[in-house]
Amino acid sequence: MSSDLFLSELPGEITVSQLYASGGVLNIPGLVAADAVAELEAEALSARSAGRRNVLAVSDAAEGRGGNPDRAFTSAHARFVQWRLYSAPALVASLVRTCGIVATPTGGGTYSYYEQAGDFLGLHRDILTCDLTVITCLRDTGAATGVGALLVYSKHMNEPLARARAAGRAAATEVPIPRGETVALLGGAVPHEVTPMQPGQERIVSVMCFRIAVTGDPTGSVPRPSLESR
Ligand SMILES: O=C(O)CCC(=O)C(=O)O
Numbered sequence: 001m002s003s004d005l006f007l008s009e010l011p012g013e014i015t016v017s018q019l020y021a022s023g024g025v026l027n028i029p030g031l032v033a034a035d036a037v038a039e040l041e042a043e044a045l046s047a048r049s050a051g052r053r054n055v056l057a058v059s060d061a062a063e064g065r066g067g068n069p070d071r072a073f074t075s076a077h078a079r080f081v082q083w084r085l086y087s088a089p090a091l092v093a094s095l096v097r098t099c100g101i102v103a104t105p106t107g108g109g110t111y112s113y114y115e116q117a118g119d120f121l122g123l124h125r126d127i128l129t130c131d132l133t134v135i136t137c138l139r140d141t142g143a144a145t146g147v148g149a150l151l152v153y154s155k156h157m158n159e160p161l162a163r164a165r166a167a168g169r170a171a172a173t174e175v176p177i178p179r180g181e182t183v184a185l186l187g188g189a190v191p192h193e194v195t196p197m198q199p200g201q202e203r204i205v206s207v208m209c210f211r212i213a214v215t216g217d218p219t220g221s222v223p224r225p226s227l228e229s230r
């Protein structure tokens with residue numbers, strides 16, 4: 001995928017996919033098994049002391065990919081457990097089958113700790129190595145409240161970030177991710193944000209990036225998994 005994808009046509013491989021049809025975001029129940037969630041949580045807790053507060057008051061998020069969204073949370077590099085789990089052939093195959101997109105893990109995954117009242121991540125698209133972002137919730141003490149949650153701007157998939165920002169949160173869809181659940185997001189295309197945590201809320205997520213295989217052919221000629229086989 002190219003950095004200016006949102007200004008041009010999305011590749012056919014993406015526009016014919018189940019993930020695109022569902023607004024660029026899909027819940028994938030059971031993608032990460034319960035014992036693997038516990039392993040991830042343990043790794044996230046042990047990596048936490050090496051984590052860094054990540055605070056930026058004013059967004060200079062690029063109109064396209066990446067940039068520097070305003071934010072406040074703690075982030076830590078993930079370690080071996082995360083890589084082992086998300087690069088496992090069975091998990092990747094399941095992800096590919098459900099999303100209808102061929103994707104490979106790029107590594108460099110992280111854990112994010114939204115741990116103070118008001119912690120958030122401003123409106124952005126993900127960096128270039130993150131066409132497809134897989135987010136697993138490891139802990140969320142406020143999951144039932146709908147405060148401090150992921151919001152996606154599916155209608156602004158192919159539009160400048162400024163337009164999503166101008167449309168405001170009323171134009172977005174909240175994506176609750178209870179503990180242990182996993183969401184696949186076309187993070188390089190769909191503008192998204194994490195809204196501020198309420199007092200006492202702690203939200204820890206595993207974030208893993210995948211690159212999507214595209215040919216440049218608008219009809220999408222990369223062989224796609226058969227959705228019928230689900
Ligand atoms: O915490 C989430 O649900 C999403 C995080 C995110 O968008 C990111 O880390 O780029």
Ligand SMILES: [Fe+2]
Pocket residue numbers: 124125126133187192
């Ligand atoms: Fe993101």
